[in-house]
Amino acid sequence: MADLEGERGGGGGGKSRGGGAGGAAAPYFYDQPVTEERTWVPWVVPLFVIACVAVFVVEMYVNNCPDDTHRTEPCVARFLHRFSFQPLHENPLLGPSASTLKKLGALDWNKVVHQHQGWRLVACIWLHAGLIHLLVNMLSLVFVGIRLEQQFGFARIGVIYLVSGFGGSVLSALLLQNNISVGASGALFGLLGSMLSELITNWTIYSNRVQASCMFGV
DSSP states (O other), rough: OHHHHHHTTTSSSOTTTTSSOOOOOOOOOOOOOOOOOOOOOOOHHHHHHHHHHHHHHHHHHOOOOOOOOSSSSBBSGGGGGGOOOTTTTTTTTTTTHHHHHHHHOOOOOOHHHHOOTTTTHHHHHOOOOOOHHHHHHHHHHHHHHHHHHHOOOHHHHHHHHHHHHHHHHHHHHHHOOTSSSSHHHHHHHHHHHHHHHHHHTTTOOOOOOHHHHHHOOO
């Protein structure tokens, strides 16, 4: 112990770290371990994407455009047979008919209020009006959601997505009472709001603020 104290400049008449002979030893500092921010492995966002794609396949299967004898124009992409799209004048987004969407749970104010079909407030989040609608929403979900889930974990992002989607459905039912609506736009706006909140809160720690701003702008 005496040798250890001597090495630290604490005794034996040696010169201390404080600069004075025989003075009090300077405090000994130990290196503190650097804690790294935890990165989560995303799986909820990919699961949401798979669910939306699967539901869209079900939409097209139920729609069965070639079986509609009341059509005046041919289906789009007829080589897909049962999964072909409605004529463009009916659905320019390359998807099913409005009646199919209603059957599967599209948000309809009259059905929610007067027929007490509240389940549509949740079901409509997973439906999409067409292939273009689906691609735009899923690309946005992957771009925004994967990064957020890596940073904040599956539980928070999953709750934000579902709660925001439900809130968007309620708002849509109130504002669009004469139309049906489908899609995960409300859920996506919830994730974008979370991303913006994180950007503003941690603005001072970003080393490249221009890049961070451009990332949100995209």
